[in-house]
Amino acid sequence: MEFTFDTEQIALRDAVRGLLRSRDDVPADQGFDPAMWTKLAAMGVLGLPFSEDVGGMGAGPIEVMIVAQELGRVLAPEPYVDSVVLAGGLIAAAGSDEQHATLLAALAEGESQPILAHAEPRTRWGTDAYGVVATSTTDGWTIDGTKEPVLYGDSATVLLVSALVGEQTKLFVVDPDEPGVTRTAYATHDGRRVARITFTKAAATPLGDAPADSSVLKDAFAQATIALCAEALGAMEVALDTTVGYLKTRKQFGVPLSKFQALTHRAADMYVSLELARSVVQYGAMCLAEGVEDPLVASRVKLQVSRSARHIGQEAIQLHGGIGMTDEYTIGHYTNRLTAMEHSLGDATFHRARLAQGLDQREIVDLLG
């Protein structure tokens, strides 16, 4: 048991941190910086989790966590978790050899950006499709229906689409530039881009040799959830640092805010929340790395991280006071982004329900086995 990074992992962290320092403005109609995406590719970060024979680095969930955490620290809007971990993870898990060779290699090189189009309005975060249907025709598969909100759906170069085949949800690959695919893009509350994607007899190919079953979504969601939680952890670190810094420098009634015990004690509670989140994120990444077979791990991680994120996000603004409400100051953006992450890949209620189910059949968890 060890909770420390090795030298290579520290080097990776420092390299990513350094790279992220030099950011250009993000084009508003894109929602992220394509130049940064290219730089991340050049550093090998986009191919990190994929095997070397498809152009990846063959690294593992710990390295993915490290990268995601750094992205979170600067609120980087690049679709690392969405494209590399989630969509890339799905292709790696369920794609055919040919899909591995083409899609993953292009993703690792920054030339392709696959995105999963799964969410539909008025649904929760399960693995089912509701209103999107795949039909087998003599010319192959076609897809009909609407997916929304699809994060980064407008910039995606490849769409992985979940669709009903009969009563089963299966996965397909769709080229968004083909006829029958309409994308309407707009901004999320945290300034990223999201799309409504309507499919009308859109040509689709199965993910995998036969279309993969929705069960592959479960593992991919687990991996993406833990990476997203690492991103949230990075954001929480900086949110607390920023708040502490503000308490030290800002004066009221002639003294720094850090003289007000009612405030410093609340900062202490935020720190506890942060460290609990750090513990579960590292746990989650290590479980993935070691193939721990508890399907509830991602839910454990997301539940704690969601609680910590809401606590830290709300308190960070409150302890800043008015300035925390302004767009000009950074802290509100952290709270904003943390709110988005809370409601991505399952919120606290969703994951708690998974953990509560079956409590009559299983013992209280024993982490050390």
Add this chain to the structure above:
Amino acid sequence: MEFTFDTEQIALRDAVRGLLRSRDDVPADQGFDPAMWTKLAAMGVLGLPFSEDVGGMGAGPIEVMIVAQELGRVLAPEPYVDSVVLAGGLIAAAGSDEQHATLLAALAEGESQPILAHAEPRTRWGTDAYGVVATSTTDGWTIDGTKEPVLYGDSATVLLVSALVGEQTKLFVVDPDEPGVTRTAYATHDGRRVARITFTKAAATPLGDAPADSSVLKDAFAQATIALCAEALGAMEVALDTTVGYLKTRKQFGVPLSKFQALTHRAADMYVSLELARSVVQYGAMCLAEGVEDPLVASRVKLQVSRSARHIGQEAIQLHGGIGMTDEYTIGHYTNRLTAMEHSLGDATFHRARLAQGLDQREIVDLLG
């Protein structure tokens, strides 16, 4: 709309408060002070809610609230809510004329102490009996089974017993000194007395001309719940006063605790909890007085009061520090008693479930109509 007491009500409050100042030691094997019971009778307090023709004062729920609140302020162990409000209320609501004349008159005079024996082990706070059965014989009714915990069950001179008749729960009157009734008494955690009562072919008479249905329990529980909440309100008032007094006088690090903002802000939150509790208690009493027909009123009151009681009880000890843990100091007794009240007549979870049920069928409550 008015939230103030009239002159008579203030006089009642002051009289009860004065009376309660002169308390003798409570005999440990009794759990309350019989001399005080007699004095309360002499003041007319025990007959307060009953009509004048059965020896009562014909007063209403507001007056009952005032008395209960005063009892709560000094943690008076006398069975006012249990005997006068709950058992007395049941007799008044469902008893025969003869039962009114005998039982209520004796109760008002302090000569009889009726108690409801309803709780059974491993049950929640509904109106059903489970393991206690009434049988109709040629000689009248007999009862078999065990009730526990029955607060003040050992000192009761009359027992009202809920028992199954077929699948229905009905109410009976049992003389505890008759053969077939065994009472084992012991202490509650807050130093009152409670009994396990076993009935073996114990002779019983119906409450009312035919045995009253368990539905009468519902109204009686509602009245008793609101009175109990008034008692809790009194206890919370003093718990907060005591805590505030302690913060003003106790020094640490050379200054009074009241200089530590982390503590005073928590005292402020306790005050908010107290005032919210006061509002709902007064609301509940006024609803009873005016015959408001919302069956959820008692649940509204108990839910808020339970939340306030737990908050104030826990914080009162914490803000006292070590001294709050001692039997010698009063504050722990307040927390102890508040904990008992929380788990009497339905806890927060029980009442919240009642309020949550049917939310799809009814609108958010509008208190002003």
Add this chain to the structure above:
Amino acid sequence: MRLRLSAEDAAFQQDMRTFFTTQVPQETRDVIAHGKPLTRELIVETMQILNKAGLAVPHWPIEWGGRGWTTLQRHIWHEEMDLAGVPTPLAFNASMVGPVIAQFGSHEQKQRFLPATANLDIWWCQGFSEPDAGSDLASLRTTAVRDGNEWVVNGQKTWTTLGQWADWIFCLVRTDPDAPKKQQGISFLLFDLTSPGVTVRPIKLIDGGYEVNEVFFENVRVPADQLVGEENRGWDYAKFLLGNERVGVAPVGATKLRLRTARERALEPMADGSTLLADPLLAARFAELENELAALELTALRVAADSSDGRPDPASSILKLRGTQLQQDVTELLVDIAGHDSLATGAGEDSDVPSWAQRSVPTYLNYRKASIYGGSNEIQRTIIASSILGL
């Protein structure tokens, strides 16, 4: 003790409800009911409808449009407005500068300003906070120096709510920098925002909207007759103004309206035909919030029913503290009900994501202000601890 409204008050409530639901256009009230942003025009139009009916400034002196109502009646008036989704009279006019002028202003000032203030012909904003004088308001540094028959104002205000829509500002300025205490030497000045030397810079907030402003003064010349009351007594007037309001401090009606909306949302069928309210955990959260709101409403009624004088009451701090907590809790609930639909912020009308869900996070973020502005919750706790508990 009596829960029911008197016959008179019950009739009063009915009158209010009828007026607000029939005389204020449905389209205006839908803006609030659906949580959409209000425009300047809607606020002005509504306040003029109310003023015409004598419902804009009922707590003012009768000769200036007041109605001599009891506090309970004012409470009812305010709650019924909120529940009907009526934009309430602009606080800067109706609750802030108006009462100060009515109480402390000269007769000329009253004649000049009060009718226009009640009718929102002048839109006022508040110049109190400064970059280094927020919670610690008395540290303010904006100065006014007498020059002949004018005051010359220099300095900066901030957090000036809706300053971008305002015509005039009421402003605390330091007129005696040598006063022994920082609370002394402050005056209460009124002036036109179009005066030369005034710059209003809107501040973008985290929800993407604009509500507050920085206001800069560079040698702004203000006629001496626009100083209210006595020179150097401005702090007293500010305290009067801030402690003046005991009605509508806890936004009970507005929060109830939002909770009702949340309930309707949670009853709308999901894609799989289920409803969210069928989840016992969500139902329990509703029941809990509903009950907390009821306890707050009863507390607000206690404060309203049991006071007839206009003095500031520390109980207002409970209402402010608890009121903003619940206000925030309900916005949080709506985000959680929206789920991942809450990411679809800019989806617009063509989307199947309901528009309330699109707005849920900006609204949630916007209401983080509630526990900060107007005396932060920390300030309210300090007031409760000191003024009520004597700590």
Add this chain to the structure above:
Amino acid sequence: MRLRLSAEDAAFQQDMRTFFTTQVPQETRDVIAHGKPLTRELIVETMQILNKAGLAVPHWPIEWGGRGWTTLQRHIWHEEMDLAGVPTPLAFNASMVGPVIAQFGSHEQKQRFLPATANLDIWWCQGFSEPDAGSDLASLRTTAVRDGNEWVVNGQKTWTTLGQWADWIFCLVRTDPDAPKKQQGISFLLFDLTSPGVTVRPIKLIDGGYEVNEVFFENVRVPADQLVGEENRGWDYAKFLLGNERVGVAPVGATKLRLRTARERALEPMADGSTLLADPLLAARFAELENELAALELTALRVAADSSDGRPDPASSILKLRGTQLQQDVTELLVDIAGHDSLATGAGEDSDVPSWAQRSVPTYLNYRKASIYGGSNEIQRTIIASSILGL
């Protein structure tokens, strides 16, 4: 980063589990599992079993019974004890006075006290807090004045846990009242509680039990060779002692044991045949607590796995703060599961009210101490804010 235990540590864990579940009598472990009060005899007997096996004081220097384990191994040792329901070695002996004597005592003191301390032949208690020196320990007023080859002690200690069962006390006393700072001039003295002039008065607690004591000293004469280390350096030794423990600070194993028990209770059929755990709200509360406890356990493991030195670590404050919160949450859960059965405190064995339900409120009340004793949660927050956050 590696989650799995090394083969060595996994074997170590298995050894511990085997030892604790086979060598400590089931009846002893049932006392803890069922939440019954421990007796002096059980604690002594268990510590002697552990000591015989080299498991009582593994963190001491090897020559005095230590094992040279890693912090992680000590963590595993402690958790396995807790999970098995083994009464842990008496903290006053094993974690407090023992390490101080081993580090700062004379060779004679070590020989005289350490073996007897490890074997609980001497039961120690702690004489630190005084009526006016609780959180502010440095204000202590108990004095020791040198008289020939003895110290004469006068004063009063309080909150002396299990003093009623103790043989000896380790005591902070003021030996130089003129020292410039109150932290200076304090010495660390050991003495026999049967010495003339010592009075121990047990304090009854709100759960009805006795755990802490007042201890009075009236001209108690203590041989000079029972002063540990240097005169007037006692504050340093006390800080060493208080900051010495990083293992077992958060009672994870004990809380987990209690949560397991709570789950079993919630699965026992009620009178109507239902189980409480079937209620989605209770199940959600369990899931939430289980997860919070897991996050705490992981944090404790991080602290344990990543440190090999013995210096005090402010991270211990997180463990203490959060650990006691969850400890209290679980006692609260048990009361709520008990429902009205929780009133049947004194029912005894003949009752159908299960005995855990009978004990639920006294246990809940007793554990209110957890956030007060040993550095209150307020003190822990202050440490986190200052030592970690630099506030």
